[in-house]
């Protein structure tokens with residue numbers, strides 16, 4: 675059984691307008707997505723701004739009201755608050771938020787910020803709590819002085835470490851990491867990512883890792899889902915996505931990874947321009963008349979792609995032959 679199983683998840687936000695403030699339409703932030711996360715692995719959820727990644731992440735931790743579909747945790751649907759309570763789900767599943775400055779209370783000292791989940795879920799003595807917070811600071815590489823300081827006194831990278839310390843305080847089984855390094859310099863990014871991998875090995879944590887950048891996700895994730903306008907356009911192993919991408923949107927995201935290697939910069943630029951041209955010419959083929967992705971079609975054991983009906987037929991016929 676997978677640790678997390680998401681089935682046809684939809685989160686629609688109502689749009690109200692007019693004199694009576696009636697619901698006239700809805701934003702389909704997440705519009706029917708399904709994927710599984712295996713225990714101890716890192717699952718990447720990647721897409722451009724507004725594609726519905728944070729909404730998905732918040733639904734998984736129980737912070738977003740789900741319109742329809744289910745999210746199973748060890749086989750139990752946690753979209754129901756009753757089930758979350760019964761499972762002690764909010765203790766086992768934590769989130770690292772996208773914006774470290776606004777997610778850390780500016781009026782609270784670091785000690786209180788990191789201790790908050792402990793106070794909510796574990797009944798520790800003052801002394802035990804202090805020891806736990808000190809150990810967490812040590813794990814994320816911050817000094818004891820941090821205890822009595824406030825979030826604004828830290829750099830972006832340090833704040834992200836504080837967010838991580840808070841997220842791992844209760845020894846969670848699953849962490850939803852929403853763009854944990856996007857606001858950081860490249861050198862600090864690598865530090866935080868290595869650190870996340872280290873605590874994963876140490877504590878056996880499972881991650882849902884959200885990012886807009888396929889470059890960041892590359893060395894973190896076992897499997898990846900590419901999200902576009904509330905739907906998934908491609909799902910596969912790391913090898914499927916990086917070496918055999920089939921959807922034009924995935925190819926475009928891959929071409930957008932910044933090239934650090936100076937020798938190949940020009941070549942990379944050429945390739946990006948070429949993909950952009952193909953995208954402009956052919957992208958309409960990959961979306962239905964409402965501009966939305968087609969249903970996913972299985973192209974190999976792990977790899978599924980939202981192919982247009984004509985191309986999808988080739989794969990379903992192949993399956994019949996087998």
Ligand SMILES: Nc1ncnc2c1ncn2[C@@H]1O[C@H](COP(=O)(O)OP(=O)(O)OP(=O)(O)O)[C@@H](O)[C@H]1O
Nearest residue numbers: 687701703721722723724725726727728729730886
């Ligand atoms: N509370 C809300 N009410 C109405 N619309 C919302 C709400 N939250 C998000 N949306 C809309 O849902 C869509 C998806 O938003 P979401 O924050 O999940 O995107 P994202 O992929 O995380 O983007 P980013 O990379 O910018 O963080 C967007 O169009 C957004 O405007």
Ligand SMILES: [Mg+2]
Nearest residue numbers: 727728729772
């Ligand atoms: Mg987001």
